[in-house]
Amino acid sequence: MVRAGGDAAAAVYDLLASFVRLSPRDMSLTSIAALSTLERTGPRRITELAASEGVTQPSVTSLVAALVRVGYVERRGDPTDKRAVVVAITEAGSAYLGARRAVTAGIFADAVDQLSAEEAATLAAAVPVIERLRDLVERQRGAAQDQK
Amino acid sequence: MVRAGGDAAAAVYDLLASFVRLSPRDMSLTSIAALSTLERTGPRRITELAASEGVTQPSVTSLVAALVRVGYVERRGDPTDKRAVVVAITEAGSAYLGARRAVTAGIFADAVDQLSAEEAATLAAAVPVIERLRDLVERQRGAAQDQK
DNA sequence: GGAACTATATAGAGTGTCTATATATCTCTG
């Protein structure tokens, strides 16, 4: 009964595919997600970022190198551990995320505008739940990795 | 006010990233989406599939070749046009989609179970709206391409 | 002080996407 997960999974998946296809493709999904994570949770190490994005450390190293090249993040040393690299989002990075969201939101807004007021309200009500779901899912993935 | 698109864009995008990272990675997102489209709307030509998935025709050609190799789709000729190839999902393809959804849904169900009853209800209510939104977005993308 | 561990970097392979172009077939016009 509470298992909305089943229906939601199938329904949302196709929507997400549309989402991906409609979004600007100037950067990989992983890079966007990493930028978003850095913005939401603050600076992180390469390894932490790899864990939180679910990709390997070498992937993050090259991804970060690319983001540094375009100025969206910066690499800082960790004074307490000279091996580590702490990655932080820059203002340009935040601006990029904002612009990107605006573009994507614009595309979706046109579709949302065609919903009835009631449908739109239903969707709007679900947004915070979706955000919470994201956090729950992230925490769960972290737990799953710890088991390994 | 009706502009839930803005918030939804950012929220859903991050959820998408989690979704993608947690899903089985034995096949590309585009291939899954194509399979799903074939299941939902019936057999389509290579070119149609390319348009509906938002990728190029050569990409679909090779993607379909891979899906044929594993038996998830079959290539049929179009009797009325010998140039064309009509792609149809097979039973194995549907079974694969079903299994995949079950896995993904399972992951999400665990998270959904941690939501309150009220939150779960809110999410469940939004599912049909999300499905409708997907259709609106797809139609819109088609229209946008026609303009070009 | 050195062995074992940890953080990041580098190398090389595999996959998926793209653009440009080739081939086969169809359609329509003079």
Add this chain to the structure above:
DNA sequence: CAGAGATATATAGACACTCTATATAGTTCC
């Protein structure tokens, strides 16, 4: 009704991103 242009798919080659395996630099702990 023949040939020109349009259309459907295939092929070739390049580029981007990811992975596994391994190297290097720094840390921790006995």
